Amino acid sequence: MxxxxxxxxxxxxxxxxxxxxxxxxxxxxxxxxxxxxxxxIAFIPVIILIAAYYHSIPIPPELMLIGDFLAYIDIFSVLFLLGVLSRITTIMFVVKQAAARIAVLAGSVTARMQRLDIRHGRQRSTPTRPRRKPSASEDDRAYGSVWGEVAFA
Incomplete structure (x- = not known):
């Protein structure tokens, strides 16, 4: 015992x-x-169906739609991801083109700056050279006084 x-x-x-x-x-x-x-998530529609059959109540169409959506969540998620990827691809294309345009603009600005040659300007402290007067031709020497008076009169 x-x-x-x-x-x-x-x-x-x-x-x-x-x-x-x-x-x-x-x-x-x-x-x-x-x-x-x-x-x-895939098991949620099964729970909804079991609860509906157990209680013998009709299932509202909203629950059936949610059940279908949850049953096909893989397909919906793939379609959603493809939509997001297409938007990202479009955004990346626009960004790539903008970057290319900025690079071209920067290149043209640097080329123009080199043409202006700002770095090699004349120093202000150096005296300027006196300009040479052009030599008078033979005709100007003969009639120099006449032409000079007429020109400045």
């Missing part, structure tokens, strides 16, 4: 506790390790 009592008060509760620990802790942790957000 002592063996029987020990078995049902000590060994059986320990075996039940070990089994519960295995199922509720160890296997649940393994399940949660394998569970992803995608799998959890």
């Amino acid at each position: 002592k063996q029987f009592w020990r078995r049902w008060t000590y060994e059986v509760p320990l075996a039940i506790g070990d089994a519960l620990w295995e199922v509720l802790v160890v296997q649940l942790a393994a399940l949660l390790d394998r569970l992803t957000v995608r799998k959890a």
Whole structure:
């Protein structure tokens, strides 16, 4: 009788506790390790259908639409990503063209600055050379006084 009592008060509760620990802790942790957000979202329509059949209530069309959306979330996510990528590609194209135009503009500005030659200007402190008067031709020498008076009169 002592063996029987020990078995049902000590060994059986320990075996039940070990089994519960295995199922509720160890296997649940393994399940949660394998569970992803995608799998959890894909399981929501199943829960909605089970709840609707269990309670024998009609499912509103909104819940059916949400269930369909969640069932096809992979397709919707791919379409969404393609839309985002096409916008990013367009933005990158515009940025690339703007950068090319800025580079051309900068190149033309530097070329014009070199043509102006601002760096090699004449120093203001140096005296200017006196200009030579052009030599008078033979005709000007003969009629120099006449032409000079007429020109300045």
